[in-house]
Amino acid sequence: MRKGRDGTQRLRGHRISIASIALPVFLALAALALSGAAWAACTGPVADGGARLRLASAGAEGEVRLTFLGHASFLIESPQGVRIVTDYNGVIRAPVTPDIVTMNNAHQTHYTDAVEPGVQFVLRGWDPAGGIATHHLDYRDIKIHNVPTNVREFGGTRYNGNSIFVFDVADLCLAHLGHLHHTLTAGHLADLGPIDVVMVPVDGGYTLNQDDMIAVLQQIKPKIAVPMHVFTQMTLEKFLARAGEFYTVKRADDPSVVLTRATLPAEPEMLVLPGR
Numbered sequence: 016m017r018k019g020r021d022g023t024q025r026l027r028g029h030r031i032s033i034a035s036i037a038l039p040v041f042l043a044l045a046a047l048a049l050s051g052a053a054w055a056a057c058t059g060p061v062a063d064g065g066a067r068l069r070l071a072s073a074g075a076e077g078e079v080r081l082t083f084l085g086h087a088s089f090l091i092e093s094p095q096g097v098r099i100v101t102d103y104n105g106v107i108r109a110p111v112t113p114d115i116v117t118m119n120n121a122h123q124t125h126y127t128d129a130v131e132p133g134v135q136f137v138l139r140g141w142d143p144a145g146g147i148a149t150h151h152l153d154y155r156d157i158k159i160h161n162v163p164t165n166v167r168e169f170g171g172t173r174y175n176g177n178s179i180f181v182f183d184v185a186d187l188c189l190a191h192l193g194h195l196h197h198t199l200t201a202g203h204l205a206d207l208g209p210i211d212v213v214m215v216p217v218d219g220g221y222t223l224n225q226d227d228m229i230a231v232l233q234q235i236k237p238k239i240a241v242p243m244h245v246f247t248q249m250t251l252e253k254f255l256a257r258a259g260e261f262y263t264v265k266r267a268d269d270p271s272v273v274l275t276r277a278t279l280p281a282e283p284e285m286l287v288l289p290g291r
Contacts, residue, residue, distance in 0.1 A: 057158070057181050057188035057208040077156075077185040081212070082271040083288035084109060087119070087243045089191070089214060093184045095156040101180065101191045101214065103137075105129050115154065117161075117180045119193025140178025140193055147175045158183040162206040167196045179207065186276045187211045190235070194244075195223055199234050211279060213237040216244030217254040225254050233261065238279040241286050251287070258285050 077094030084090055087102035090109045100109050103116035105127030112133040119140040130137055135154075140161055142148045152159040159182055166176035177196070182189040190207060191214040199207075213235055216222040222244060223231065232240055240262060245251045255264050262285040270288045 057160070057183040057210070077275070079185045079187055079189070079274045080271055081189070081241070081274055082109075083241070083243070083290045084270075085290050087191075087193070087214075087216065089241075089243070091182055091184070091189065093156050097155050097157050097184075099157070099159075099182065102193065103127065103130070105131075115152070115157075115159070117159070117178075117191065119177050119180065119191065138180070140180065141176050148178055150178075150180075156184060160206075162203055164193075164195055164199075164203065165197060166194060179203075181207060181210070185274075187274055187279075189274075190214070190237070192216060192231070194221070195228070195231065197223065198227055198231055204234060207235065210235050210237050211276070212239045212241065212274060214241050214243050217242045218244045218246050218250055225257055228254075229258055229261065232258075237283065239274075239284050239286050241288060245291055255285060255287070 079094070080090075080092040082090040082092075084100070085107045086104075088104065088107045088109075089101045090111075090113070091099040091101070093099075097115070098109065098111055098113040099115045099117065100113040101117050102119055103113070104118075108131075112131060114134070115136040115138065116130065116134055117138045117140065118127075136152060138150045138152065138159065138161065140148055140163070147163055148161060150159060150161045159180060161178035161180050163175040164177045164179060166173040177194045179193055179195065180191045182191075188208060188210050189212045190210045193216075195216060213232065215228060215232060217225065217228065222228070240258070242251060242254065258264065262283045263280070264285045264287065266287045267289065270290050272286065272288065
């Protein structure tokens with residue numbers, strides 16, 4: 016093979032233009048990059064020292080309404096009116112029919128097979144067939160992905176039995192920890208990406224103990240943490256007393272809060288929404 020004066024290469028009697036090869040390769044790589052960019056907003060590297068590096072979302076900034084329904088269920092409403100209920104269990108219902116429901120763990124208070132008519136997407140945090148649940152949902156102005164974690168059981172561990180669900184909406188990244196039973200690895204943190212708001216179980220018994228759950232929050236470094244899975248006021252106050260060393264504790268009068276990137280606090284907050 017030798018190069019001609021016109022910049023082409025001669026190979027077995029055929030003239031092959033370098034430009035004719037380069038253009039299709041460039042287009043293929045660009046398409047691959049764009050497909051990955053759709054999921055770049057709530058994923059990203061961790062800098063030295065643990066600082067989270069956030070990549071800008073492709074979506075326009077808007078308002079997200081987060082409403083605590085009870086136990087571990089929240090209603091998330093996007094700027095375009097997409098409604099999501101977390102830890103949908105068929106008992107705790109939103110006042111509106113959701114478009115999407117997530118179920119972090121195969122426990123009767125965290126899932127149901129009796130899903131109300133009108134729900135378009137049911138995302139389970141475990142694979143009923145015994146594999147690993149994998150979700151990447153892109154619907155209107157929201158994106159959702161999951162990060163599998165393990166669940167301790169009597170006599171063993173149910174691997175990949177829980178999922179942390181991440182919601183990318185209105186230039187914010189929200190994470191629902193579900194029935195988390197352990198601290199997170201570097202792999203978990205990379206899959207989560209930089210998180211702005213975390214819904215965190217604080218019971219200290221059925222999930223992770225309270226000290227380690229605070230350690231998880233320090234791993235994730237959200238601007239806002241919202242307690243859930245509370246059970247009793249004593250349990251909540253015990254958690255807040257521990258968390259107060261790292262977070263400014265704020266108690267809301269209303270179970271709903273409107274979130275925007277512009278109004279995220281400069282220092283981390285523990286936002287307590289009323290309800291159980």
